[in-house]
Amino acid sequence: MDLNSIKNYIDDRPADGVFRVHKDVYSDPQLFELEMKYIFERTWSFLGHESQLPKPHDWIATHIGRVPVLVARDGKGRVGAFLNACRHKGARLTRTEAGNRKFHVCPYHGWAYGSDGRNVDVKDKKEGRYTAAFDDDSHDLIPIARLSAYKGLLFGSLSADVPELTDFLGELRFFIDLAMEQGEHGMEFVPGRIEYAYDANWKLQLDNGTDAYHLTSTHTSFLDVMAKRAMGEGNQEARQFDWQKRFSQEGGDFQFANGHTCIWLNQAEVLKRPIYPGIDAIRQRVGPERADWMLKMRNMSVFPNMQIADSTSLLVRTFRPLAVDRTEMRYWCMAPVGEPPAQRAWRLRQFEDFFNVSGLATPDDTVTYETCQAGFAADSLDWLQGHCRGTSAVAPGPSELAKSLGFAPVASLQGGFSVQSETSFQPVYREWARLMQAGISGSKAYG
Amino acid sequence: MVDALNRADRRALLEAGQETLALEAAFLDEQRWDEWLALFATDCEYWVPTWVAEERLADNHQSQLSQIYYSSRAGLEDRIARIRTGKSPASVPLRRTTHMVSNVVLLDGAPGQQMNLRSSWTSHVFDPNSKKIYVLFGYANHTLRHSASGWLIGRKKTIVQNDYLPTMVDVYCI
16 A cells, blocks of 8 residues: 555545545554654644643643643643653653642652743752753743643644634534533543553544444343343443333434544433433523433544543543554543532443443443454455445535534434444544645645 | 450451452352352442542542442342353453452451451453453452351452553453
């Protein structure tokens, strides 16, 4: 395959009704290195939620791709983001993932930085017989090029050549809002770390989050347990849904610009949603239509590597690329601030039942990604056939439903559950191809 | 209080406790699921807390996320039912485990009635599909209650020290 025509790794011919992805996209180490340069270093990445930094001098340590990033709130309450590397010998400044520090002092030679990233001390500078040229370089932490927030979600970019965050998120904001506005006083990440790694490509998780087709084959064991639950047996505390009811529901996909995508399905048992007890107040606040949409199942991917899934509880997760065949997963349970304790516990039990590295469903996905990666070792396996189901049901632009709700997706699909469309992947790989080709050709990522 | 017990009672409780923990490990390693479940009281509490920070465990399962939390044995029964369907990709073929349970300390107890134990554990796991071997380790707190059918686990809290987890973890891996 010719790297100079990298866009050819995605066989996108709408006139012929074809959309195929080459398996090398998931398995070629050269492509992986290019992804780090041309995607992760040239677009917005999710950094965290403002609730992780409530007070002045709070900080979190995270990554954009493989680049370590320090996000800190300064003494005046402003949030900044910097390369998490001391200017002296490059040591990462933090040894834990979060904390509160007025000054970040490097454990190596003691250079110190304020929570605003400015260098406040070069240890024993006066006695150091530096040349004048030493101060030609700024000793402050290097800020990342762009930092912005939307509804409490923090995003950063290593490149300044990105659209405004609101433009980058675009019309997906309709769905982001349906998650971030569930709490009258905002949303927060529930304490408790869920972190694991799997031996397969990051885009397998990216796909799986908006994959309706795998439910009845990967999760049959989960469905069998749910069938027992529907008869009143088993762990009723999880208040799990009767999944049989899903199969008669209406749902669909919405495709967005910049690689974002979302699938949705009507929820037959809205009473089991943890926000349901407070739904009247939510209706008053956001309107009845949007409140109803908050009760539906909505899974979205925020390109490149973050997902917000609202099905069995509300989660935010990232899938950080470590190598072409290794990915680090991080899950957060997101909940309304001030949620009554009984609802919080309900939400947690529902979340733990399905998700988590130890849940009844997610492990079957994760193991299957590794199974795919094992299959990719077949060198002569070329075009995958898993990104086209539903294509003949996609209509460009907003559907009547989208128009009535007031957002403008790039394409829409609607139908019964059984369609189990794969078209949610198409905007993702179109954007993948665009960014990779721009990088290879030496063009700007945007505009 | 352990100090209030006489030596014979202490030894009897500790022996019974060690045997129960050893049986729990044996049943998991040999995939004797029904016998493993039968060790738990139906109203048992089974908790695997998360870490909320590098050096701090979660301490409230009602307000903090857990790896696993069940307030009855039903949750464990569901997991065994899922394994037994034979349809869970994560559970076919089943990983092989060996649990080593040691450092059992009797915290307190009432002879013939109940006891609280603290123990250390390691679990070596081999996945015959991927050929990967990994170790999970930590410590546990058990509350055992005596019943007509012998000592039962009324409460188990499992702390996983290495919570950067490998692909998937199920109850028989910890």
